[in-house]
Amino acid sequence: SALNDRDSKPSLSHIRFLFKGYKGTKWWFEVAEMYRRIMFIGVLPLFTPVASKRASLGCIFAIFSIVYFREEEPFRVEFTNTIAYIAQFTVLLTFFTALGIETGSLIGFGLGNFGIGLFLIIINMFVVALTFALGLNRYQKLRTEMNWKRALTTQQLAVVNMVMAGREDNKTGG
Secondary structure, three states: OHHHHHHHOHHHOOOHHHOOOEOHHHOOHHHHHHHHHHHHHHHHHHHOOOHHHHHHHHHHHHHHHHHHHHHHOOEOOHHHHHHHHHHHHHHHHHHHHHHHHHHOHHHHHOOOHHHHHHHHHHHHHHHHHHHHHHHHHHHHHHHHHHHHHHOOOHHHHHHHHHHHHHHHHHHHOO
16 A cells, blocks of 8 residues: 555655555645644734734634644544644643633632633643543453564464455555
8 A cells, every 4th residue: 555655765764754544645744733733832922912812813724723623633543643733732721721811701619720721720720631541442352452463473464464455555555
């Protein structure tokens, strides 16, 4: 398949880290991701001196990021797509919280800056814990699969690999 060809070309070895985690048709995603990050960190602060407007624009860009990650699903591993999608919600929540702080909307909840910061830390730690839990689950499934494959004869394993290669080609559109 095209992915295998791309992964085995020696001429691409020095830049493979840029695209090895992405589906074959999403080779460009790392560049787009860098522009997205530059937009959040380098360009957004320059749009306006009014903090609430920057927070509002951050919310809008974060919503676009959520849709972007949901629709593109650029990663080879579905687990990575899921985590990236969930992480975009933390970006939205952070900008939404900044908007609430700047407009005074969060005062009604009785949270000071410390409470709001603690809330954001807890949410981010939840995403890290979720990533760890899902990763552990994925690892256990892969380990069970590998143990199952070890029990097969060479001929049986060849048939399984042939079937799985056809299944991967259908998933990636190749």
